[in-house]
Amino acid sequence: MSPAPTVRDAAFDVLRRFGATTVFANPGSTEIALLTDLPDDLEFVLALHEGSVVGMATGWALANDRPAVAILHTTAGLGNAVGALATARVNRAPLVVLVGQQDRRHLALEPFLTGNRLDDLARPAPVWIAEPPRPQDVPGALARAWHEAREHRGPALVIVPMDDWAEPAGVDEPLPAPAKLVRATAAEPAVLAELAEFLGTASNPVLVAGAGADDAESWRGLTALAGKLACPVWQEAFGARAGFPQDHPQFAGHLPAGREELRKALSGHDAVLSVGAPVFRQYPREPGQFTEPGTRIAVVTDDPNEAHRSPVDLAVLARPSAVCGPLAELIPAREAGSERIGRTVELPGAPEPGAPLAPEYVFGLLARQLPKDAVVVEESPSSRPLLHALVPAREPLGFLSAAMGGLGFGVPAAIGLRMGGLKRPVVAVIGDGSSLYSIQALWSAAHYGVGVLVIVLANGGYAIMDKLAARHGERTAAGGKAPWPGFDEVSVSGLAKSLGCPARRAETYEELESVLNEVLPTLAARTEPLVLEVAVTA
Template identity: 80%
Template sequence: MPATVRDAAFAVLRRFGATTLFANPGSTEITLLTDLPDDFEFVLALHEGSVVGMATGWALAADRPAVAILHTTAGLGNAVGALATARVNRAPLVVLVGQQDRRHLALEPFLAGHRLDDVAAPAPVWVGEPPRPQDVPGALARAWHEARDHRGPALVIVPMDDWLAPAADDEPLPAPARLVRTTAAEPEVVAELEKFLSGAEKPVLVVGAGADDAESWHALEALAQRLRCPVWQEAFGARAGFPQDHPQFAGHLPAGRAELRKVLAGHDAVLAVGAPVFRQYPREPGRLIGPGTRVAVVTDDPDEAHRSPADLAVLARPAAVCGPLAERLPERPAPGGPVGRTIDLPAPPAPGTRLAPDHVFAALARRLPRDAVLVEETPSSRPLLHALVPARAPLGFLSAAMGGLGFAVPAAVGVRMARPDRPVVAVVGDGSSLYAIQALWSAAHYGVGVLVIVLANGRYAIMDELAARHGERSAGRGAAPWPAFDEVSVSGLARSLGCPARRVETPEELESVLDETMPGLAQADRPLVLDVAVAR
């Protein structure tokens, strides 16, 4: 039987080891997915946001592109928010989007996708619409490279009849079979950074998601030791760029300019590594930093380098620069006192006390394995989580850099699938969990041993807080028109999706279930949801 475009496409995916397919299929994908070859693994999610969320977690944990398959207009539209999150989280994804039969697209039949590239914009780093069926395999190969190099979703839009068309065996793929990157830093660049830091009396490091790998952590620890300086994590960072239990780790930068200037006051040189300069949230007037403070940034993200208001920007892999830089710098004298923060865990609450988020985080911090991956989506209590539960290993913390909800639960499932050697815990608010609760079905069906801790207060606490603050500023009452949703049972929803769940209402219950679950979390072969009632 002659080889088809589908056969050639599978061969391309095999070349890159991309044989795990995350999907919520529709009719335009039937010709691709029916009778899938035995060496491909199909992972079903019950909503397209969960498809992309799981693929995002998998890609970030595996550090290579994951493959997501979406239905035409409606499916792609459902996934747009998750695609935007993947773009900001710099997750490499190859996204196959179905399209109606090419032979009657001119008549705009039912399910015809109109301007699908615009539906997804501006999330994709690249969009391919092969002009003929035989160009589909080459578009997939290019998408894999585009996704990996630009760290985001690369889309390939494929009409459903293309898969069964004959392949073009005599034409080369329009993409390299192998692409090699140079990672060494130029000596003169390292010398310039050495001069930047050597001339400073009180330098400080700021680290971010772009430095979350073992080599960068090692280089940054050596650099911090040479400089004897505090190390701050970027605000709203998607990943940790430094061990947060290190004695020189100072905490997370504030996201407003006034507090940022206070934190960096007295430092005459700021070196940001794998982090933006500087991530903000509320709009505040004034300078980012005080006069007399110089800023340099080292990043492998061209966009991050191009938009940074810095005196010096170096576009390079952080480890390749910071390792040689640490070797060139002389070690400074030890400071007179500690430069980092201390973590004081609150005492366990009295028996029968209503749980609060800090109680949950303290109990988790006392038991969380060092190599655990913590996936976070609890907006109202995020600062508490940062203060009490440090990331102690690369990929130890993962969050949605873009800020959209519905990330943590599917991402945690994807992380665990890609890294079954790591314990994975998702900590989410009950409001956040409802945006992608369907991912629990996939976790249960495929035996993914992830622990999901839901802080259940029956409301959007962060929105209530923002409304109250707005009322204070505007001399209003801060009255919010949205109601609470106390009647929603996350544990009930989880069980309805086939996922084991327990309702936890007391400190004794919380400590008991964590003591029971944590020791075997790395070997767990089924998920568990803890629906933890917390005080408002």
């Protein structure tokens, strides 16, 4: 007779039912019973830090548009990953996260490695947390976590004591979750009519696109809507993904992050429709209203939190992909004015011989040489505005960054995108300071043969922090002296090589151009990562 199925067996069956193929982990002792002799149909991916575990799973989930599975080790592992979980939530990445716990049978004695109140440690990052009351409830909790992660687009946590896996499964118990969940995506005619009236009664409307509209259907719908309205389209400030083709003639650029400049950008428009973006993402805080008096604002988003906190005249809670195309069909075409409504991009040429490299020269080369379907993963805060200005996202998922703003996302997310089966060139543009938050992820890229190009802009310090300190000094007349030192001694290419990842360093424009000419044409098919450290001015 075959042995009776265990909770572990049933849990793996649940993961298979929903199509899980890969688990990302940095294992600890409380996960040994789960992971030892892992079934051959589940691939185990090792990361050297829990932040990279969640970052890689986030990239994988975004590449596949379905949940990824991550495993964390009780308090220490979950604590290390909380920032990455918060980023995953704001990036709308569906994750099923298993968190190990000490043996249930002596938890009351708080033995070594007890995860004390793990649910509180994780909050508020997860969209859902479960601590199954019995071992037999673990498979059902996993099934529900899959739906919660998918529906609410964020990490769903299941906390499992280490002895639960060997317990007999509740084979006669119904699984407390649907085998399949289908979400209706059709927009109601009455809602479309109200949005059509909102836009139709405006004399000078404008569109704002955000990360929530970053899919092919939303891009098609928004492009058609912009064409009908003959209006400019802005990208939300600090958008983690591009909601509109940024090489389109009606693309106006990225909205300013402060209210004063935002009012100027939207001046003259009497109706603003924000699609897939909150109204409005800002930093730093400035007084006043978002728009000038008399401007009406509406938002279309499938994120209830975005809808609930947006100070608008009309909020529509629906998938942008279900709204934009049908709405465009209802809108009568407007006659385009004589003024250009999009932006003009002038790429910098090569610097003078012997002149130091600045980030704009790096981005100018990327803009000229990147394939149209390339994915740029950004984590270079001091040069992000330049990247936005010079390197457009030309296809859905053409741009990705950490929506939460914390560092350590870029390198593992880029790796996770390619591990998720994305057959597109992936280039991570990372500051040298940012790279140090998740440098361990390069080992995983090298070990698993993940062909990403990581361009590290090395200026030997925290350039964005230096800028902020200087601005603070200007405002307060205090001098703006930063107390932190630079770190010119750090060699990111050297660190990469020590982790088994191939790396090169470019100090001149010619060296940079040579490497890009060599690598970019074959990047989509590349099976080996490369770190390209570029010495740039701050």
